[in-house]
Amino acid sequence: MDDHGVADPDRVPSLTPEDWLRIYRGMVLIRVMDERLMALQRQGRIGFYGEARGQEAAVVGSAAALAPQDWIVPALREAGAGLYRGLPLRTYIAQIFGNANDPASGRQLPCHPGTRASHYVTMSSCIASQLPHAVGMAWAAKIKKDNSVVLGYLGDGATSEEDFHVALNFAGVFRPPVVFVCQNNQWAISVPVAHQTASPTVAIKALAYGFPGIRVDGNDALAVYGAVKEAVDRARSGGGPTLIEALTYRVSAHSSSDDPSRYRDERITETWRARDPIVRMRAWLAFQGFLDAAGDERLRADLDAEVRDAVAAEESVPAPPLRTLVEDVFAEVPQFLADQLAEIATLPRQKLGGAHQ
Numbered sequence: 001m002d003d004h005g006v007a008d009p010d011r012v013p014s015l016t017p018e019d020w021l022r023i024y025r026g027m028v029l030i031r032v033m034d035e036r037l038m039a040l041q042r043q044g045r046i047g048f049y050g051e052a053r054g055q056e057a058a059v060v061g062s063a064a065a066l067a068p069q070d071w072i073v074p075a076l077r078e079a080g081a082g083l084y085r086g087l088p089l090r091t092y093i094a095q096i097f098g099n100a101n102d103p104a105s106g107r108q109l110p111c112h113p114g115t116r117a118s119h120y121v122t123m124s125s126c127i128a129s130q131l132p133h134a135v136g137m138a139w140a141a142k143i144k145k146d147n148s149v150v151l152g153y154l155g156d157g158a159t160s161e162e163d164f165h166v167a168l169n170f171a172g173v174f175r176p177p178v179v180f181v182c183q184n185n186q187w188a189i190s191v192p193v194a195h196q197t198a199s200p201t202v203a204i205k206a207l208a209y210g211f212p213g214i215r216v217d218g219n220d221a222l223a224v225y226g227a228v229k230e231a232v233d234r235a236r237s238g239g240g241p242t243l244i245e246a247l248t249y250r251v252s253a254h255s256s257s258d259d260p261s262r263y264r265d266e267r268i269t270e271t272w273r274a275r276d277p278i279v280r281m282r283a284w285l286a287f288q289g290f291l292d293a294a295g296d297e298r299l300r301a302d303l304d305a306e307v308r309d310a311v312a313a314e315e316s317v318p319a320p321p322l323r324t325l326v327e328d329v330f331a332e333v334p335q336f337l338a339d340q341l342a343e344i345a346t347l348p349r350q351k352l353g354g355a356h357q
């Protein structure tokens with residue numbers, strides 16, 4: 001579609017109006033989450049947050065192309081894909097608070113959810129280390145012949161890491177059912193993409209590994225969905241991997257700990273804000289007669305209430321029990337950890353940062 005939401009009808013992928021509205025809902029949920037959770041971070045109520053603002057089409061358009069048996073191995077900004085696939089909002093918000101309802105018991109950085117039930121692997125903080133995992137999972141799927149596809153996400157920053165090359169090379173040789181989606185938002189914290197690679201595009205790198213590479217407008221949910229669906233179908237039918245580059249822009253800061261005005265020209269950011277994927281998708285939905293202004297207002301109000309309710313419920317949940325510090329690693333807790341746990345339990349409560357026993 002163009003910047004105003006006008007699409008060539010012959011090239012629109014065939015999905016039902018309900019499907020497109022579900023994709024739009026997933027995109028708006030990311031925006032609502034980003035607004036609310038950033039406010040919470042600024043109020044000191046959560047420690048950290050990373051927005052996906054402006055990348056909603058790349059996140060949800062790609063995730064929507066998967067079947068339920070498929071797996072997502074995310075990079076930094078795809079929590080919205082987890083939500084789209086069924087990660088409960090409360091569980092995600094519990095993860096951000098790191099409270100007793102968090103399945104990871106507060107061990108992960110905020111914004112690193114995971115859900116086995118929705119086939120969404122928790123995020124690897126080490127850039128690109130998730131890509132060999134994605135390829136390995138896809139290779140296992142090929143050996144087991146279980147008809148699943150693995151979608152491995154990465155940022156433009158990941159393309160300079162050795163894990164990127166290892167993963168794509170292995171994928172090219174052994175042809176497991178893996179699809180790589182690079183959200184090229186043109187920044188890796190303060191490093192611009194021009195300092196990341198001398199290749200004219202990220203997509204072109206696929207050529208060297210022996211499989212197709214496609215660059216798509218990452219702010220166009222229709223285009224992202226179409227490209228990823230084609231790649232997923234090909235992978236499922238034994239046609240091997242694809243690298244998709246979704247060209248977008250990180251219109252927000254890298255995270256709540258970053259101030260991009262220190263290192264980039266924010267006038268360029270403004271030109272990308274004007275290409276807002278949600279505004280374009282809403283315009284397209286309106287042209288199709290799938291969504292009117294009142295329906296859109298209702299959707300936003302509903303999602304806003306859902307997020308506020310989930311935050312209110314999870315904020316009052318206490319920290320995970322102290323014993324979770326030594327659980328889930330060893331089948332039986334070794335004596336030295338048991339001793340440490342006993343010692344920690346004798347410390348005054350304020351030294352435990354609110355943790356309870």
Ligand SMILES: Cc1ncc(C[n+]2csc(CCOP(=O)(O)OP(=O)(O)O)c2C)c(N)n1
Pocket residue numbers: 076077125126127154155156157158159185186187188189250254
């Ligand atoms: C191996 C490694 N090096 C450095 C970092 C610190 N770091 C965290 S995010 C990031 C930038 C990632 O950029 P990109 O891959 O483009 O993803 P984006 O943040 O743009 O979504 C860096 C360098 C890290 N997490 N892991």
Ligand SMILES: [Mg+2]
Pocket residue numbers: 155156157183184185186187188189250
């Ligand atoms: Mg980036």
